[in-house]
Amino acid sequence: MSYISVENISKEFKIYHREKGFANIVKSMFARKYSIKKAVENINFSIDKGELVGYVGPNGAGKSTTIKMLSGILIPTSGKITVDGRIPYENRQENAMHIGVVFGQRSQLFWDLPVEDTFDLYRKMYLVDKTKFKRNLEFYTDLLEMKDFIKMPVRQLSLGQKMRANIAIALLHDPEIVYLDEPTIGLDVLAKENIRKFIQEVNKEKKTTVILTTHDMDDIEQICNRLIMIDKGQIIYDGKISDFKKRAEGENVLIVEYGDTDPVDFILTDTRIKLLQEEGKRKWFKYCKTEINTAEVISFVTKDRQVQDILLKEPEIEDIVKKMYRAQQVEVVS
Amino acid sequence: MIANWVSRTSVHLEIMKKAFKVSVTYKINTLFEFLSIGFDFFIQICVWTALYNGRNLVNGVSLSDMISYVMVSSFVSSLSYSGIALKIANQVKDGTIGNELCRPINYKDMIMYHEIGANLFHSICIRLPVVLLFGFLIKVVIPASGLNFLLFFISVIFGITIVYGLNFIYGMLAFWLKTSEYVNFISRALMTLFAGRFVPIWFYPEFLKKIGQVLPFRFITFEPMQIYLGKVDSHQTLVILLSQVIWIAALTIIQQIMWKAVQKHLVIQGG
Amino acid sequence: MRYLSLYLEFYKIKLKGIVEYRSSFFLTSISKFVNYLAHFITIWIMINAFETMGSWNAYEIMMLFSLQTASYAIAGSFTYHITTYLSNWIKDGTFDEVLTKPLNPFLYLASRLFSWGYFGTMTIALVVMIYCFVKLNITLSFIKVLFIIPVIIGGGLITGAMMIFASIPAFWIVENNFVANLIFTVKDITDYPITIFSKGLQILVTLIIPYAFVNFFPAQFFLDKNDFSIFHPAFQFLTPVIGVIMFYLAYKLWMFGISHYKSTGS
Numbered sequence: 001m002s003y004i005s006v007e008n009i010s011k012e013f014k015i016y017h018r019e020k021g022f023a024n025i026v027k028s029m030f031a032r033k034y035s036i037k038k039a040v041e042n043i044n045f046s047i048d049k050g051e052l053v054g055y056v057g058p059n060g061a062g063k064s065t066t067i068k069m070l071s072g073i074l075i076p077t078s079g080k081i082t083v084d085g086r087i088p089y090e091n092r093q094e095n096a097m098h099i100g101v102v103f104g105q106r107s108q109l110f111w112d113l114p115v116e117d118t119f120d121l122y123r124k125m126y127l128v129d130k131t132k133f134k135r136n137l138e139f140y141t142d143l144l145e146m147k148d149f150i151k152m153p154v155r156q157l158s159l160g161q162k163m164r165a166n167i168a169i170a171l172l173h174d175p176e177i178v179y180l181d182e183p184t185i186g187l188d189v190l191a192k193e194n195i196r197k198f199i200q201e202v203n204k205e206k207k208t209t210v211i212l213t214t215h216d217m218d219d220i221e222q223i224c225n226r227l228i229m230i231d232k233g234q235i236i237y238d239g240k241i242s243d244f245k246k247r248a249e250g251e252n253v254l255i256v257e258y259g260d261t262d263p264v265d266f267i268l269t270d271t272r273i274k275l276l277q278e279e280g281k282r283k284w285f286k287y288c289k290t291e292i293n294t295a296e297v298i299s300f301v302t303k304d305r306q307v308q309d310i311l312l313k314e315p316e317i318e319d320i321v322k323k324m325y326r327a328q329q330v331e332v333v334s
Numbered sequence: 335m336i337a338n339w340v341s342r343t344s345v346h347l348e349i350m351k352k353a354f355k356v357s358v359t360y361k362i363n364t365l366f367e368f369l370s371i372g373f374d375f376f377i378q379i380c381v382w383t384a385l386y387n388g389r390n391l392v393n394g395v396s397l398s399d400m401i402s403y404v405m406v407s408s409f410v411s412s413l414s415y416s417g418i419a420l421k422i423a424n425q426v427k428d429g430t431i432g433n434e435l436c437r438p439i440n441y442k443d444m445i446m447y448h449e450i451g452a453n454l455f456h457s458i459c460i461r462l463p464v465v466l467l468f469g470f471l472i473k474v475v476i477p478a479s480g481l482n483f484l485l486f487f488i489s490v491i492f493g494i495t496i497v498y499g500l501n502f503i504y505g506m507l508a509f510w511l512k513t514s515e516y517v518n519f520i521s522r523a524l525m526t527l528f529a530g531r532f533v534p535i536w537f538y539p540e541f542l543k544k545i546g547q548v549l550p551f552r553f554i555t556f557e558p559m560q561i562y563l564g565k566v567d568s569h570q571t572l573v574i575l576l577s578q579v580i581w582i583a584a585l586t587i588i589q590q591i592m593w594k595a596v597q598k599h600l601v602i603q604g605g
Numbered sequence: 606m607r608y609l610s611l612y613l614e615f616y617k618i619k620l621k622g623i624v625e626y627r628s629s630f631f632l633t634s635i636s637k638f639v640n641y642l643a644h645f646i647t648i649w650i651m652i653n654a655f656e657t658m659g660s661w662n663a664y665e666i667m668m669l670f671s672l673q674t675a676s677y678a679i680a681g682s683f684t685y686h687i688t689t690y691l692s693n694w695i696k697d698g699t700f701d702e703v704l705t706k707p708l709n710p711f712l713y714l715a716s717r718l719f720s721w722g723y724f725g726t727m728t729i730a731l732v733v734m735i736y737c738f739v740k741l742n743i744t745l746s747f748i749k750v751l752f753i754i755p756v757i758i759g760g761g762l763i764t765g766a767m768m769i770f771a772s773i774p775a776f777w778i779v780e781n782n783f784v785a786n787l788i789f790t791v792k793d794i795t796d797y798p799i800t801i802f803s804k805g806l807q808i809l810v811t812l813i814i815p816y817a818f819v820n821f822f823p824a825q826f827f828l829d830k831n832d833f834s835i836f837h838p839a840f841q842f843l844t845p846v847i848g849v850i851m852f853y854l855a856y857k858l859w860m861f862g863i864s865h866y867k868s869t870g871s
C-alpha cells in the first residue's frame with residue numbers, strides 16, 4: 001500500500017443563497033435554500049514516501065480542498081484517504097503531529113515578538129527534544145538565511161522573511177509530510193529562489209514527502225519530479241514533469257515589435273511558424289518547441305529587419321489547462 | 335460663496351446618505367437592535383421604579399420625568415455619539431493624516447458627516463420607533479410648547495457640535511502624546527461621570543455638581559434634556575444656549591490652534 | 606497534561622509581548638481601570654441619592670457589580686476574543702490553520718487568543734470589592750475569604766460559557782453578532798438585584814441564562830443577605846457548580862460546531 005493514498009474522494013459544499021427581504025431573512029434562519037457545489041469529484045492518486053509533488057490547477061479547481069482533506073481539516077463527502085496508515089480527518093490531532101502545513105500568506109507568528117520566541121513555542125507544541133530542535137534550527141537558519149532577522153519583531157519583517165520563518169516553523173518537528181499551499185505567492189525572484197532551493201534540500205536531506213500547490217510553473221519545473229493537475233474538481237494530468245512539458249509546449253509564443261521603417265506585411269515561408277495576431281508594429285508568432293527551437297524562430301523572424309523588442313511568452317498554466325481540457329473532451333468524443 | 339456652500343453641503347449630504355445606506359443593509363442585526371433597545375428601556379424603567387419606591391418627588395424630579403429622561407436622552411445620546419477621536423488619534427500618531435490632507439474635501443468634515451449619517455440611521459430608524467412605542471405605552475413627557483421643542487432641538491444640535499469639537503481635540507492630542515491609547519480613557523470616563531447620561535446631574539452630590547459646572551459635558555445631553563422636560567425657565571434656557579455657543583467657540587479656537595501646529599509639522603516633514 | 610507547559614508558554618509569550626510594549630499596556634490598563642471606576646461612581650451616585658434599591662444599599666449594589674466585573678475579567682481574558690474573532694477567522698481561512706495543529710482546537714484558541722488586557726478590569730473589581738467590604742463593616746470569616754475564589758472562577762466560567770455560546774453560530778452562519786448582542790443585553794439585568802424585576806426575568810437569568818449566579822446569589826452569602834425571592838437559599842453556594850456545568854455544555858456545543866464545520870466547510 002502506498003504512503004499517501006486518495007481513493008474516490010469527492011467533496012461537496014452547500015452554497016447558501018442570500019435572501020432578500022426581511023421576511024425571507026427571518027425564514028432563512030430556520031430553513032435555508034442552497035445548491036450543491038462539487039469541489040472535487042472522484043479523485044484518485046497515490047504518492048510514495050519522499051516524492052516531491054506539484055499540485056496545480058486554476059483558481060477554484062479544488063486544490064485547497066484536497067490539501068485540507070489530506071491534512072484533516074475537512075471530511076470528504078465520500079471516498080477514503082490514508083496518510084501513512086492514518087485517516088487524517090478521523091485522527092486529526094495525531095496526524096497533525098506528523099505533518100507540516102503552510103497556507104500561503106497566513107502567518108502563525110506572533111506579531112509583537114521576535115521570530116525566535118515563536119520557534120520555542122512550536123518546539124513545545126510538537127514535543128521536539130532540545131538537541132533535535134537546536135540542530136534543525138541551525139540547519140534552517142543557515143539554509144533560509146534567517147540569521148539577520150531571527151531576533152527582530154515579526155511586525156518589522158518583509159513578506160519573504162515571514163514566509164521563510166513560517167516554512168521553518170512547519171518543518172521544525174521533522175514532519176514526514178509537508179503541505180505547502182502557494183509557498184512563493186507574492187514574493188520577489190530572489191526570495192522565491194531561496195525557498196525553492198530550501199524545499200529541494202529538505203526533501204533530499206530528510207526524505208520529506210512534499211506536496212505543494214502553486215500558480216507558478218517555475219516552482220514546479222525547478223523542484224518537483226511529479227505533477228498532478230486538477231481542473232473543475234477532476235484530475236486531468238498525473239505524471240512526470242517532462243512528459244507534461246512536451247504536451248504543454250505546443251503553444252510557445254514569440255512577440256516581436258518591429259521598427260518604424262519595416263514593411264507592414266509579412267510573408268511566412270516557414271510552415272513551422274504561424275502568425276497568431278498582429279497589432280500595428282507588433283506581431284505574435286506561434287511555434288512548437290518540438291518542431292523548431294526558439295533561436296531558429298528568432299533568427300527567422302528578425303532577418304533583415306529592424307527590431308525594437310522581443311518578448312518570449314512561456315505557456316501560462318491557465319492556457320495549458322485550457323488546452324488539456326480541450327484535449328480531454330476530444331478524447332471523450334472520439 | 336453661497337454656491338460653494340451649497341455644493342459642499344451636497345457632498346456632506348451624499349456622505350451621510352452613504353453611511354445611512356450601509357447601515358440599512360444589516361437587516362437581521364437591525365431586528366435584534368430593536369429588541370435590545372426595548373429590553374434596555376425595560377430594565378431602566380424597572381430600575382428607576384425600584385429606586386423611587388413609591389415616592390412622588392426626589393430632588394424635585396418625578397418618576398415620570400425620570401422615565402421620559404431615560405427614553406429621550408437615549409435618543410439624544412445616539413445622535414451625539416462619536417468614536418472619531420480614536421480614528422483621528424491613530425492617523426495623527428502614524429502620520430497618515432498627511433495623506434488625507436490631499437483630498438479635495440475637508441477630512442474632518444468627511445469623517446464627521448459619515449458618522450452623523452450612521453447616527454441618524456440608528457437614532458431615527460431604530461431608536462426612535464422604540465422610544466415612540468414605549469412613549470405610547472407609558473406616556474412620555476412632551477415639551478410644553480412648540481417653542482420649547484424648537485429650543486430643545488437647537489440645544490441638541492449645539493450639543494452635537496460640542497461632541498465633535500471635543501473629539502477632534504482628543505484626536506489631535508495624539509500628536510503631542512505620541513500614542514492613541516489615552517482616547518477611550520478620557521473620552522468615555524469623562525462622559526460617564528459628567529455628561530449625566532446614565533444618572534442625571536439632578537442626583538449628583540454638591541461637589542461633583544460643582545466640578546461638572548465648569549466642564550462642557552453636561553451641555554451634550556443633560557442641559558438639552560432640562561429644556562425638553564421644562565425643568566428650566568426661559569432665562570435659564572437662554573443661559574444654557576449661550577453657554578453652549580461659548581463652549582463651541584472655545585473648542586473651535588483650541589482645535590484651530592492645535593490643527594495649525596499639526597499641519598505645520600506635516601508640511602515640514604513632507605507628510 | 607503533557608501540554609500544560611505548552612499552554613503556559615502561550616501566556617509567557619503574551620507577557621513578553623506586553624513587556625515589549627509596556628507603555629501601551631499600562632495606558633490600556635489605566636484606561637479600563639478609570640472607565641470602570643467612573644461607572645462605579647455613577648452607581649454610587651444613583652443609589653445614594655435614593656438611599657436604597659429594593660433592600661440593597663449603594664455599597665451592596667457596587668458589590669454586585671464588582672463580582673460581575675471580576676468574572677468578566679477572567680472570562681474576557683480567555684474567551685472574549687474567541688467570540689469576536691471566530692467569524693472572521695472562519696471567513697479568511699485562519700481557522701483552517703488552527704486545525705492543522707496537533708492540539709485541542711478550543712484550548713489552542715483560548716491560549717492563542719488569551720489577553721492580559723483585563724488586568725485593569727480585574728484590579729478595579731478587587732479594589733471596589735474590598736472597599737465595599739470595609740464600608741459595609743463586614744468581617745470576613747475564613748470561609749468567606751476562601752469562597753471568594755471559587756465564586757469568581759465559577760462566575761468566570763458562566764460568563765465565559767456565554768461568550769462561547771455567542772461564538773458558536775459562526776460555524777453555521779456568517780453574521781453572528783446579534784446572538785452575542787442578545788446574550789450581553791440580558792447580562793445587564795444582573796447589574797442590579799434581580800428581585801427588582803418581574804418573576805419571568807428572574808427565572809430567565811437564573812435558570813436559562815444563569816448570570817444571576819455570577820453575582821446576585823453568591824453576594825448574599827458574602828453580605829449576609831436574605832433576598833432569594835422564589836429561589837432556594839442554597840443557590841448562594843451553587844456558583845462553582847453552575848459554572849462548571851455551563852462551561853462544559855458550551856465547550857461540547859462548540860466542538861460540535863467544529864465537527865459541522867469539518868464536514869461542510871461552513
